[in-house]
Amino acid sequence: MTSAAVALDDVTVRFGDYTAVENVSFEVPEGAFLSIVGPSGCGKSTLLNLISGLGGPASGTVHNAILAGDRRIGYMFQRDLLLDWRTVTQNVALGLEAQGTPRRAARAKSAELLPTYGLEGFESFYPCQLSGGMRQRAAFARTMSTEPALLLLDEPFSALDYQTKLKLEAELLLVFRRSGGTAVMVTHDIDEAVAVSDVVLVMSGRPGRIAAVHEVPFAATGLPPVEVREAEGFGHYVRTIWQEIES
Amino acid sequence: MTTDQELSRPPAPGPQALGRRRARKQDAAGRRHRSIAVAIVLDVVLLVIGLAAWQFAVDAGSVSSLLYGSPELIWQTVVRGIGSGGMISDAITTALEALVGFVIGNVIGATVGVGLWYSRLVEQMLRPVIAFLGATPIAALAPIIIVWAGTGVSSKVTMSAASVVVTALVLAFDGARGTDPLQIRMLRSMGAPTWRIFRLLVLPSSVTSICGGLRLTAGLALIGAIIGEFISSDSGLGHAILIAGSLYDVPTVLANLIVVGLLSLALLGAVGRLERLILRWRFLALSGG
Numbered sequence: 356m357t358s359a360a361v362a363l364d365d366v367t368v369r370f371g372d373y374t375a376v377e378n379v380s381f382e383v384p385e386g387a388f389l390s391i392v393g394p395s396g397c398g399k400s401t402l403l404n405l406i407s408g409l410g411g412p413a414s415g416t417v418h419n420a421i422l423a424g425d426r427r428i429g430y431m432f433q434r435d436l437l438l439d440w441r442t443v444t445q446n447v448a449l450g451l452e453a454q455g456t457p458r459r460a461a462r463a464k465s466a467e468l469l470p471t472y473g474l475e476g477f478e479s480f481y482p483c484q485l486s487g488g489m490r491q492r493a494a495f496a497r498t499m500s501t502e503p504a505l506l507l508l509d510e511p512f513s514a515l516d517y518q519t520k521l522k523l524e525a526e527l528l529l530v531f532r533r534s535g536g537t538a539v540m541v542t543h544d545i546d547e548a549v550a551v552s553d554v555v556l557v558m559s560g561r562p563g564r565i566a567a568v569h570e571v572p573f574a575a576t577g578l579p580p581v582e583v584r585e586a587e588g589f590g591h592y593v594r595t596i597w598q599e600i601e602s
Numbered sequence: 603m604t605t606d607q608e609l610s611r612p613p614a615p616g617p618q619a620l621g622r623r624r625a626r627k628q629d630a631a632g633r634r635h636r637s638i639a640v641a642i643v644l645d646v647v648l649l650v651i652g653l654a655a656w657q658f659a660v661d662a663g664s665v666s667s668l669l670y671g672s673p674e675l676i677w678q679t680v681v682r683g684i685g686s687g688g689m690i691s692d693a694i695t696t697a698l699e700a701l702v703g704f705v706i707g708n709v710i711g712a713t714v715g716v717g718l719w720y721s722r723l724v725e726q727m728l729r730p731v732i733a734f735l736g737a738t739p740i741a742a743l744a745p746i747i748i749v750w751a752g753t754g755v756s757s758k759v760t761m762s763a764a765s766v767v768v769t770a771l772v773l774a775f776d777g778a779r780g781t782d783p784l785q786i787r788m789l790r791s792m793g794a795p796t797w798r799i800f801r802l803l804v805l806p807s808s809v810t811s812i813c814g815g816l817r818l819t820a821g822l823a824l825i826g827a828i829i830g831e832f833i834s835s836d837s838g839l840g841h842a843i844l845i846a847g848s849l850y851d852v853p854t855v856l857a858n859l860i861v862v863g864l865l866s867l868a869l870l871g872a873v874g875r876l877e878r879l880i881l882r883w884r885f886l887a888l889s890g891g
Contacts, residue, residue, distance in 0.1 A: 407791070427793070428791060430788060430791050432784065432788075434784065436782070436784055436785050436788050438785070438803065438806070439883060439884075440806050440809070440881075440883045440884075441883075449789075449792075449802065450792050452798075452802060453789050453792035453793060453794035453798060453799075453802060454792060454793045454794070455793075455798070481883045483883070501792060501793075
């Protein structure tokens with residue numbers, strides 16, 4: 356946690372007359388998990404786009420050491436974006452094939468990865484045969500197959516039911532933590548942010564500004580998300596952040 | 603495949619579950635087969651009633667068989683035509699013309715249509731041309747095509763391909779353009795260059811519409827070939843229909859028309875099989891595998 360993987364300095368973004376994000380500065384240390392929470396329309400996704408290099412700020416600077424160092428960025432969206440005509444193995448292999456790995460090697464690697472993401476037994480299933488949770492597992496495996504140094508997550512679990520979501524948080528994010536990568540997640544779920552992050556950035560809306568920054572200790576304990584939610588002080592953080600968003 | 607599978611993780615379905623699923627599948631398949639069988643029986647019954655009524659009206663003298671033919675006369679023409687081999691060789695000629703035209707038209711149409719995804723400029727340049735060609739009745743082109751391609755088989759193949767190509771092109775292009783932009787963005791973020799995005803995503807995304815194009819153009823290919831034969835030919839079903847028509851031989855016209863219909867059905871059937879093969883993942887979803 357020495358150097359910053361991503362650093363935003365006094366960034367403002369405008370779309371025409373509309374100011375989406377104003378005077379935002381923050382750093383994501385290498386290896387940290389940072390979440391951005393806030394009401395809808397507060398510019399959360401705009402920040403994610405900035406970090407990934409889509410669109411520039413009207414003023415201020417965005418530095419992405421991962422992009423600059425030509426290392427890989429992985430994305431997870433709310434939609435799993437699986438290709439309907441590919442089986443689970445083939446979908447997971449897509450990330451490698453996109454980078455130019457020969458098809459056979461990519462699929463062999465993909466087949467090796469599946470058990471890590473709880474997909475064993477589903478190798479030859481098509482997406483239409485899978486539940487939402489299984490689809491998201493496959494999407495996550497596809498993203499992770501390229502071994503990204505920076506993971507950008509845009510409400511990755513918000514389309515899932517509560518139980519599935521907790522399970523996926525526990526398994527998938529732990530896999531990611533073990534890989535030592537850096538992550539930035541946008542979410543409107545305060546519970547989720549407090550449970551899985553090292554740092555929670557609270558945004559207020561219209562125009563999007565940083566309302567507060569919290570260093571959160573719970574994810575580092577390595578406890579499963581269900582137990583983390585029972586941990587002492589968890590509720591306090593959630594209530595505090597809730598009030599900061601409300602005000 | 604719902605939440606219970608998600609929660610009880612070791613997902614390899616036990617033998618019992620597999621058996622149950624297979625039984626359910628067979629049950630559904632059985633129901634589908636039965637309803638198809640009923641439909642076929644009803645079709646045949648209606649056909650027989652219609653033909654009987656027609657024959658009866660002709661026999662009773664209330665309908666002129668000279669003007670409208672009769673099932674009996676048509677049957678005799680078919681038997682004679684098959685016996686002499688003339689009808690069969692006509693059918694083969696037309697079928698080959700239509701098939702070759704169908705393949706050429708679809709290959710060109712789909713290739714260009716999907717390829718237009720690559721260049722917005724070329725697409726916009728070609729847009730009015732495509733609209734113009736699409737609005738032109740191909741039959742009106744027949745005389746020139748005969749001039750260009752001669753009176754032999756190649757002019758019929760050209761006619762057939764020309765009837766197919768624009769429809770195939772438009773559908774393939776729509777398919778390519780309909781590629782999910784977020785999926786394109788995802789592949790791009792994974793480091794795929796445009797041609798690889800094309801191969802991994804755009805091309806397979808278009809396959810569904812290309813298959814739709816195959817189904818739509820099967821009949822068009824046959825129409826094109828027959829129009830070509832109408833203009834100038836010495837064989838083929840269109841030729842036989844034209845000659846018989848000029849001789850007021852109504853039963854022969856109708857008999858050949860029936861063969862045209864059968865050819866069209868055969869072509870559609872083949873396309874359907876091909877589609878099931880190519881879009882296997884889709885039919886898996888429908889059968890609830």
